[in-house]
Each structure stands twice: as C-alpha cells, then as structure tokens.
Amino acid sequence: MALLHSIGRRVGKRLVASLPALLGVVVFTFLLMRVLPGDPAAFFASGPNAGQEEIDELRRQLGLDRPIPEQLVRYLYDIATGHLGRSITTGQPVVRDLADRLPASLELSLCGLALALVLALPLGIAAALRPGSPVDHGVRFLCTLGVCVPTFVSGLLLIYAFYVVAGIAPDPTGRIDIFAAPPPDITGFLLIDFLLVGDLAGWRAAAAQLLLPAITMALFVLAPLARMTRASLMAVLGSDFIRTARSIGLASWRVVMVYALRNALLPVLTIVGIVFSTMLGANVLVEKVFSWPGIGSYALDALVASDYAPVQGFVLLIAAIFVVVNLTIDVLYGIADPRVSIE
C-alpha cells in the first residue's frame, strides 16, 4: 500500500512537472507553423489565379487575419477545450482524424517494441554472461549493423525478400487486404478486434500484414535495447551481492534471472522510454514504406499541403504520448525496484 502511495505521488509530481514542457511544445509548434512562410489561404484558394478577395475571405474564415498573439491565445483555449481545429484536406475535425488513425500507429509501434524486447533481452543477457566470447561479438556486430541501416531501406529489403522472392508475405500495403472485410470497429486495434469477434482467419491475415513493418521497427531499436541490457547486466554481475549469492550456492540461472536481472532492469526501462518516442518519429518513414494508414502518414500528407491544424495536432499528440510513456516508465520503475520509491 505504501508502495502504491509513493508511486502515485511520484507520478503526480512528474505530471505537473511535464506541463510546462507540453505548453512549450504547443507554443513552439504554433509559432513554427505561423511565422514561417507558406500561406495556407493562397494554397487552398480555388486556383493559382484566385482573386485577392477570395484569399482574404479564406484568411478571415481561418482566423489568419488576426494578430499572432491573439491567434495563439485562441489556439490555447481551443486545445484546453479539446478542439484541435479542422483539417482542410480531409474536411474532418483533426481530433477525429487522429483518433481514427492512432490505433494503427500504436499497434505497429507496440508490436515493434514487443518484438524488439523479445529479441534484445536474450541477446543482451547472452552477451553479458560471456563478455568477449563469439556470442558477445556477434551481438555487437548485429547491433552496429542495426543502427546503420535506415528503416526505409530495411523495410524495402524485407518486402523484396519475403514478398517478391519468397512470396510468403502478403501485399505490403495497408493493415488488411483490400478485398478482406475489416472487423467491427471496437478498439481500432485490428488484432484485438478480430479476436473479440472470434474471426481467427481475419486475425491471422492482419497479423501477417503487421509482421513486416513491425520487424522493420524492431530492427531499428534492437541495438540500444540489447546494448543497454548487456552493459547494465554486466555491471550488476560484478557487484558484491551477486558474489555472495553465488558463494552461498544458489543455482546460477537463479542468480542471473532473479537477482541480477531485476537489478539490471532500471536502465533498460529508461532506454525503453527513449526508444519508444524515437519510434513515434520513425513511424512516419515505416508508414510511408508500407502504406500504413497511421498518424505519421496523415501528418506527412498535411505537411506537404501546408495544412497547419493536423500537423499541430499530431505533434501535440506525440508530445502527450511521450508524457504518458514517461509516466508509465515511472510506475514500472517503482515496481521493478522498490528502492526508487523511497526518497
């Protein structure tokens, strides 16, 4: 109970502390989008030879004729009341567009992260147990390569290998086959929705579509995770309590898996948080390669069309996710190592 209480307090403190940063992000994006050149009113006028009156009318509709500080205050008020504006390209409220597309991006990022952890933890542990061995060098080599291959190249090469040559992967466009029936929209996460309605064939098809982009993501973040696991576990394995545990004759798997690993997890958790927010940025590239209908490709389309509202909404959403991820990591910290909670 005391543990829960102290975790709660720390999370609350962290949440309050992150508010100024969030506000900073909002103001920064706003200024970036407004002050820099590129007039959306001219862009969305009927054509290149639209009259000045039409452009002025559009500017009035968009509120662009007001002074910038006033626009900023209005924008902050809108955000506080949950209005992120309307996308000019899709004609929908930005909140709705983002809510429609967020599950696709989250499903992809979370599956990629899970896959990366499943690969990176054993690799890091194996390398830490035998530093300097061929296994260690192999893991180091794999990590070095992993950081160097850009996601868009590894994604395309995976498509070539598994779709074009081997023919075992489905057509790499979108979340489900264009001829397949989507499941009812319950959570937006296809893997969960298919399970909820008990459509196993649909679930398998969706998982097959997800596999290649998720592997691409996983390869991208494998290196920092495996490296940190190795470094942190090696530091713990050299400490006194491990020597004691070994000397009183505990089984060596127990020493490593229970005592050492739990103590080595904290730095890994920190890296997981950082890695996840990098993945949110890298999503844009992976989503483009696999025509994945997520928030990244949505923001990219809006950017190219100088459509401000979706881009601001996207960045705000990413910043909010970033805060949530950090809070989650904080909670996990307290569970993984109760000493953290005692200040």
Next chain:
Amino acid sequence: MNATLRHAAWVLRGNPVTTLAAAGALAMIVVALLSPWITPFDPVASNVSNALQPPSWTHWAGTDQLGRDIFSRLIAAARLDLAIAASAVGLSFAAGAVIGSFCGYRGGRLDRAVGRMVDVLMAFPLFVLAMALVAALGNRVENIIIATAIINLPFYIRFARAEVNVRRNAGWVEAARAGGDGHASIVLRFLLPNILPNMAVQISLNLGWAILNAAGLSFLGLGVQAPTPEWGIMVAEGARFISTGQWWLVTFPGLALMLAVLCFNLLGDGLRDILDPRMRT
C-alpha cells in the same frame, strides 16, 4: 611532432576496427571530393533504351528506370550527402559548443532557462521537427541543413555544458582568471579547446545520424529534388520497382548509406574508447 605521430600510429595499431573505420571514412570523403571527375558515366544523362539493367561489368550497380548508371549516381550523391551532413553538424557544433560552454561557465538563471529549452526540444520527436522545419522553410537543400543542424543542437548544448561545468573551477581556469582574462576569453580560449577532443567523438557519431536524417527527409520527398543524385531519393525512386523484382535500385543506395553511417559510428565509438576507456561498452 614526430612523437605525436608515433603515438597516433601506436594507438591505431591497437584499434584495428577504428583504423579501418577511419580509413573508410577518409576514402568516402576523398571519393566525395573527387566525384565530378571520377564517375564512369554521366550521373544525370538518361538513356531510356538501357533502362532497368541489372548489375553488369559495364554498369556495376545496374541502371535505373531512366537508364542512368546507378554506380555513377552513388558516387555523385556521396558529395551531396556528405556535404549536407558535414555542414549541418558543423553548424550545430559551432552554435552548440558556444552556447553550451557559456551556460556551463555562467550557471544560474540563464543556464536553467536554456536547460529547460533543451529539454523541450528533446522531448519533441526530433525527426518530426525536422520534417516540419523543412516543409515550413521550403523544399531546398539549405533548409535540410538548417533542420538537421537544429535537431542536433540540443545534444551539443547539453554535452558542452556538462563538460565545461566540471572544468569551470579547475586550477588552470583560476590561473587564467588571475592572469586577467575576461569571461569570454576564458571560455573561448581555454575551456572550448579543452573540451574539443571529447566533442570530436560526438561529431563523428552525429555525422552518421545526420546522414540518416537527411536521407530520411529526402526519402519522404522533402528537401533535395528528384533528378539530383542523392541516396535517399534514389531509394524512394527505386521503391516503386521493388515489387517487380528490380532490387538493385534500392539495395545499392541503401548499402552506400549503411557504409557511410557504419564508418562514422565505428570511428566515433573507437575515438570514445581511446579518449575515455571507462565508457567502453
């Protein structure tokens, strides 16, 4: 001087991987500098009758959809990609080192304000920030450089600040102060040169990252425009032919990117191990 060279040679012999990476990076820079004179074919001359040829003895990396020699384009692109990465990293290094050093030296309110701004900038998904900057500033090469420089800036500020902070009360700084040097002179003439070796590591690691970022931006269609040979665009153009089996359009520019980043990263890792053995992982 002779002793320095001998010492450098001794260090390089003890670190074969770093030596190899340094040689690779150097070779790439030389190729980039000489690229206008050493391409076997004209990198932008199209020859449609010769389109989409697989790799052969005449065209080592095959030809693309317009019949242009991919190997020549790779060499020509090295110049642009390395130039973008080097100018971006140079810009953010210069700005970041000066801002960070002054913050670390002065401390106090200014330091805290800049620290908070750096935190906000780093909380941003940096690649998304770069996209927004290029889109807002306009699709031009110099804007890719500015965007890449800005997303690199927080790392340099943070790094320089921390490095100067541990040295600000060192004896030799006191000595300079006692000798009558002003604050600006202490930072620029004593502290900055002192942290340079450690920052060199950061520069090498960042060059790799900058190359990846710039290529990622042009892959998305931001920045460098189509006929110009550039690794990211070459991958983007080749992507259309991957499902029909023309693998060489994507693979070779991808390989070039990978090699470039690999060399700079290994070089940075090696330099860090040599300068600070405690950081070895």
